[in-house]
Amino acid sequence: MHEKLFSDQGRAWIADLPRLAEEYLLRWDLTPDGPSRHGWVGLVLPVRRSDGTPAALKLQPVDEETETEPVGLRLWNGRGAVHLLDHDPATGTMLLERLDADRSLADVPDETEALTILSGLLARLTAMPAPAGLRTLADIAGRMVQDAPEAVTRLSDPGDRDLLRHCAGVVADLLPEPGDRMLHWDLHYENVLAGEREPWLAIDPKPLAGDPCFDLMPALDNRWEEIVATGDVARAVRRRFDLMTEVVGLPRQRAAGWTLGRVLQNVLWDIEDGETRISGPQFAIGDALRGLT
Ligand SMILES: Nc1ncnc2c1ncn2[C@@H]1O[C@H](COP(=O)(O)OP(=O)(O)O)[C@@H](O)[C@H]1O
Ligand SMILES: [Mg+2]
Known part of the structure; x- marks a missing residue:
């Protein structure tokens, strides 16, 4: 997985992250609410929705591994798994219910x-x-x-x-x-x-x-x-x-x-x-x- 991020395509994706994050903050009417986290492939930004609800914005490149994450989350619909609040299949960006990252x-x-x-x-x-x-x-x-x-x-x-x-x-x-x-x-x-x-x-x-x-x-x-x-x-x-x-x-x-x-x-x-x-x-x-x- 890391290899993908260090490929030219991966580097381009990372370089574009700040712009992508900004785009979804605007589009989904979100305010940043604390330091971002990353795992192997994703960047997760704590945010608040316009009504004050805490949420988490997850940005990750779309590939075979990541594109079906929303399918699973939708099927479980919050039962034992985090709620999916919004999703844009074009970029793989997801808005998730906020959990305790610590x-x-x-x-x-x-x-x-x-x-x-x-x-x-x-x-x-x-x-x-x-x-x-x-x-x-x-x-x-x-x-x-x-x-x-x-x-x-x-x-x-x-x-x-x-x-x-x-x-x-x-x-x-x-x-x-x-x-x-x-x-x-x-x-x-x-x-x-x-x-x-x-x-x-x-x-x-x-x-x-x-x-x-x-x-x-x-x-x-x-x-x-x-x-x-x-x-x-x-x-x-x-x-x-x-x-x-x-x-x-x-x-x-x-x-x-x-x-x-x-x-x-x-x-x-x-x-x-x-x-x-x-x-x-x-x-x-x-x-x-x-x-x-
Ligand atoms: N819903 C959430 N609420 C708060 N923090 C989250 C949430 N989802 C992910 N995180 C934080 O972001 C990190 C990486 O997210 P994760 O979905 O596991 O992506 P990766 O595929 O990069 O491992 C998590 O370990 C956690 O610290
Ligand atoms: Mg993880």
Whole structure:
């Protein structure tokens, strides 16, 4: 994602940001209300609407990843996720309900508490059927299975190759049942902010139609230092996995299988970037869960 921002097109987009922000402040009758925030791709500006309501203006380049964010937010309509107040498809600019940018689930010190809250949200979000026209896990998983054999040859370590082959085999078996729910695809701790209507609300979805079992990874591999600090990585991974499958109500074997699908996806992305090893966290998660598949 960062690569895109550092391309010529990305640079041009950034150079144009102040003008773009100004345009939407005028068009939607907004007043800036505090310092801006940015994540990987977006710029988020706290604003007030003309009636004084706090809101957040999110500017991000339109691409395959970002263009469907409003589709997800509209479907959830505030239930477990931030409200979408306005949207301009021409530039991808969104006006969002204001949440507390200084309080995310990454700031909740008790990991079990944070994960339980996140899992409760995940259960609600992924209970809804996805509308037609979204990217589908069926397509994405099919392509991953096709790309896997070539990717395996790029890995330098026999243990890595064995794990990737195993992941591809498991995903191939799951292909006939890819699911049809609305997935968030990126529900990690920083993408859940404190709100007032509800104590915690999801932001920043990358909507995908598929099996909720595919949505566990971001909460497994984020806050990774805490997994390492337990001294038993495999056990800590399985503890998170057990908690999530229990709260979301997912069949364990299937959840482990689709999580290996996320390992496969992450490794394919890394290989595309020139890596020749599976990263520590991805290997540890794959290794900890393959016994369940
Ligand atoms: N609705 C909101 N209210 C307040 N702050 C927000 C809101 N949405 C996003 N932010 C702030 O902007 C940051 C980046 O937003 P996010 O939607 O996660 O974009 P990115 O795709 O760049 O990660 C968040 O981590 C948070 O600090
Ligand atoms: Mg984010």
